[in-house]
Amino acid sequence: MRLEVIARPSLGRLIGFPAIALALTVVFGSSLALLAGANPFQTLGLILRGAAGSQFALLETLNRATPLIFTGLAVAVAFRAKLWNIGAEAQLYAGALMAVLLGTGALGWPSALLLPAMAGAAMLAGALVLLGPALLKTRLGVDEVVTTLLFNFIMLLFISMLLEGPLKDPMGMGWPQSSRLIPDARLPRIVDGLRLHWGFALALIAAILVWVIQSRTTLGYEMRAVGQNRQAAEFAGIPVGRVILKTALLSGGLAALAGFSEVAGLRGNLSLDLSPGFGYTGIIVAMLALLNPIGVVISAIFVAGVFVGADSMSRAAGVPTYIANIMLATALLTMVLAIALTRYRLRWD
Amino acid sequence: MAPDSMAQGPVLRLDGITKRFGALVANDAISVTLAPGEVIALLGENGAGKTTLMNILFGHYTADAGTVEVFGQTLPQGNPRAALAAGVGMVHQHFTLADNLSVLENVVLGTQPLWGARLDMAGARAKLVGLAQDFGLAVDPDARLGSLSVGERQRVEILKALYRDARILILDEPTAVLTPQQADALFAALRKMVAQGLSIIFISHKLHEVMAIASRVVVLRHGKQVGEVAVSDTDPRALAEMMVGSAITQPELRAATPGPALLELRKVVTPDRGTTRGLRGVDLALRAGTITGLAGVSGNGQAALADLIAGLERPSAGEMLLHGAAPAQWSVAEALGAGIARIPEDRHKTGTIADFSLTENAILERYNQAPFARRGWLDWRAARDFAQSVIRAYDVRCPGPDTRIRLLSGGNMQKLILGRVMELRPQIILANQPVRGLDIGAITFVQTQLLAARDRGAAVLLISEDLDEILALSDQIHVISEGRLSPPFARGTMSATDLGRWMAGEGFERGRDAA
Incomplete structure (x- = not known):
């Protein structure tokens, strides 16, 4: 058995295999719902309705997609250059930390200055967090998968220490959380009265910018060349070394924007439950998107929809939300296979 | 299985072997028979189907049609163990040996039962030493493989096959890594094997070797068996034309008009890098209007010299002069800036990026310069125009500039690389194995381009393991051995045999004294 490259895949192939993957995911998820004692059709309906069945549901999905777009872009940018950044979670928290440090009253600037300053500081912090592992990789050949992964735990413990100590909200009734941002430090909502905040628009802009960088600039060309064939x-x-460092700065900065956007757009303060693994889910988002920045937006919305829909379904049907994780894992595995099958043909000989 | 009991019939019969990969017919009804004690040569260009045929024999592929018979018994399809068990041994071009084991351990590896209580090393040693003596393949059984030369490793590889009681030996391009003298020694050993009744299939594209060792030649072209002749009834030229399918035209050679040295190395030393041998005090002058050939067995410092000129390596001692002056800095950027055209040894891994389009590959060395880039922004239209002009001028056969380059054949890939550097009309050209693995048409094209560059005054360094190519194209020849460079030999003063002695390291002390 071997794989044969298809020079020009047909449209049917390009649509057919991903569609089959999606169908398999749905079938698998439904059978799990059946096992949990629920009606699978009803369960699916509830997930769909919970994710996109109303204006509220849809905006909730887009809100949830926002940090995933940032972390997905961070991963896509890094993976494209074969820099295996598994540490988007740490970079996200670094960004959130800067947002809180600058946004809780330390700077009394007007919104128009304060928000860009917070975003800039967040990007800088996230970039620096990834710069360390990247330098270790280029200078000493240390595997960045290990260092970036372990950095996640260091960062979480560091934040935990800060939240129990200097950053602890004196009005927080003893909870390990920071003070709240001042009103000028909050990202406004895009439309008054609806929950969707400007972080989502920022994420879209970031995706377009990343696409432009990758396809139109010499930096993007360098990053792709280094990723595809380092020797050439x-x-x-x-x-090569400098390109990897630049990639790390961009990737870390993008992941940090997820933290900034969650704190300034949604939560208003920093606590240890800020991210339910957005950094790790970003890897799934980027892989589903084939590392394409525009694809990241779509796959982030899909992934967020599954989570939001499963939450709402769980409340209504009593099926555990774990089903969302299982469905996403299934979607990732089948989709990766399906995408391979759009480009390769299996030969039995 | 005694060989004389089989003396009547052929030891190996490939009958009507057909193998298709999609639309490509890699083997089209190929039939080959091999008699006991016979050497046949399998001749053909790259992609002619030689490797596919051997892979079918060894059960790595299953044929779409046809049968394989060894000693009168049909081999089951797709079973790699069957061929080995039946007594067929293969000596690969790229050795399959473990560097950290001894010769004896390498030979025994895989022949002992996995769950056996203990190894019968004494018996194995006796058998190995016996085989080595019988066939004149002297090796020290206790030497660590990593310390052996390429020629010795090849002997180990052959002994490994003989140790497994192979009666049919298949050698895939066995002389590619040998000096002419080492090749002669190999041929002597092969003749001893044949005298003892072994049969040999010799895969090659070197015609004089085929003439020297084989009794019959089977010629493949584009998957078809285009001829089968006795060596006594043919000559190299006829074989070449059969292999290529048309009359062969040699590139026209004009007299050289040497100019000043454009690139000079004086006592240059570079460090060893892992298994890559560095340079040990190399003197070299590349003159305008000449082709300098670099002959040598692979792994003797060619890579270090190529890396040095390409800007990937710096001299750790000695002097490098470009147009008479020592460059202050030395890197790829400086090499490109100095107008050095670089044709790398490995076009797949070094010369191109497989998943990049032809356009993207065409600008690989100049992506951040005008007209392809301004202030960090790429101008894809200029890049595409450049790719189009290279495709037209250098006859790159492809669907268009947006095609991914991995879909191109090696020859077309090489033409794009050639066009990418030649469009700048370079003064210094580093051509490292520029025609290896190409078909004759592409070879002629590349060589004609190099000669044209020389005729307009460029200095060309041609690195090749093919002595015929070196002798045909070079105005002067250096031999490289263990990081040292021989004095230059003018065209016509050296034969392949003379060069072979230098390749084996002889004459270097004398040459040093004379210099």
């Missing part, structure tokens, strides 16, 4: 990139005179 070196031969062509591309400064």
Whole structure:
């Protein structure tokens, strides 16, 4: 058995296999619902309605998608250059921390200055968090999968320490959470009265910018060349080490924006439950999108929809929300396979 | 299985082997028989189907049609163990040996039962030493493989097959890594094996070797068996034309008009890098209007010299002069800035990025310069125009500039690389194995381009393991051995045999004294 490259995949192939993958995910999720004693059709209906059945549901999904777009972009940018950034979670918290440090009254600037300052500081912090592992990789050959992964735990413990100590909200009744942001430090809602905040628009802009960088700039060309064939990139005179560092700065900065946007747009303060693993889910989002920045937006909305829909379904049908995680895992595995099958043909000989 | 009991029939019969990969017919009804004590040569260009045929024999592929018979018995399809058990041994071009084991351990590896209580090393040693003596394949059974030369490793690889009682030996391009003298020694050993009744299939594209060792030649072209002749009834030229399918035209050679040295190395030393041998005090002058050939067995410092000129490596001692002056800095950027055209040894891994389009690959060395980039922004239209012009001028056969380059054949890939660097009319050209693995049409094209560059005054360094190519194209020849460079030999003063002695390391002390 071997794989044969398809030079020009047909449209049927390009749509058919991902559709089959989606169908398999739905069938698998439904059978799990059946096992949990619920009506699978009703369960699916509830998930769909919970994710997109009303204006409220849809905006909730887009809100949930916002941090996933940022972390998905962070992962996509890094993976494209074969920099395996598993530490988007740590970078997210670094961004959230900067937002809180600047936004809880330390700077009395007007909103128009304060928000960009917070975002900039967040990006800088996230970039620096990834710069360490990237330097270790380029200088000493240390595997960044290990360092970025472990950094997540260091960062969470560090935040925990701060929230129990200097950053603890004196009005927080003893809960480990920070003070709340001042009103000028909050991201406004896009439309008055609806929950969707400007973080979502920022995420869309970020996705477009990343796409432009990757396809139109020499930096993007360098990042893709280093990722596709490091040896050829070196031969062509591309400064591989420097490109990896630049990639790390961009990736870390993007992940940090997720933290900024969650704190300034949604939560208003920092606590340890800020991210239910957005950094890790970003990997799924990026992989489903084939590392394409515009695809990241779509896959982030899909992933967020499954989570939001499953939450709402769980309340109504009594099926555990774990089903969302299982469905996403199934979607990822089948989709990765399906995408491979759009480009390769299996030969039995 | 005694060989004389089989003396009547053929030891191996491939009958009507057909193998298709999609639309490509890799083997089209190929039939080959091999008699006991016979050497046949399988001749063909890259992609002619030689490897596919051997893979079918060894059960790595299953044929769409046809049968494989060894000693009168049909081999089951798709079972790699069957061929080995039946007494067929293969010596691969790329050795399958473990560097950290001894010769004896390498030979025994895989022949002992996995759950056996203890290894019968004494018996194995006796058998190995016996085989080595019988066939004149001297090796020290206790030497660690990592310390052996390429020629010795090949002997181990052959002994490994003989140790497994192979009666049919298949050698895939066995002389590619040998000096002419080492090749002669190999041929002597092969003749001893044949005298003892072994049969040999010799895969090659070197015609004079085929003429020297084989009694019959089977020629493949585009998957078809285009001829089968006795060596006594043919000559190299006829074989070449049969292999290519048309009359062969040699590139026209004009007299050289040497100019000043454009690139000079004086006592240059570079460090060893892992298994890559560095340079040990190399003197070299590349003159305008000449082709300098670099001959040598692979792994003797060619890579270090190529990396140095390409800007990937710096001299740790000695001097490098470009147009008479030492460059202050040395990197790929400086090499490109100095107008050095670089044709890398490995076009797949170093020369191109497989999933990049032809356009993206065409600008690989100049992606951040005008007209392809301004202030960090790429101008895809300029890039695409450039790719189009290279495709037209260098006859790159492809669906268009947006095609991913991995879909191109090696020859077309090489033409794009050639066009990418030649469009700048470079003064210094580093051509590292520029025609390896190409078909004759592409070879002629590339060589004609190199000669044209020389005729307009460029200095060309041609690195090749093919002595015929070196002898045909070079105005002067250096031999590289263990990081040292021989004095230059002018065209016509050296034969392949003379060069072979230098390749084996002889003459270097003498050469040093004379210099």
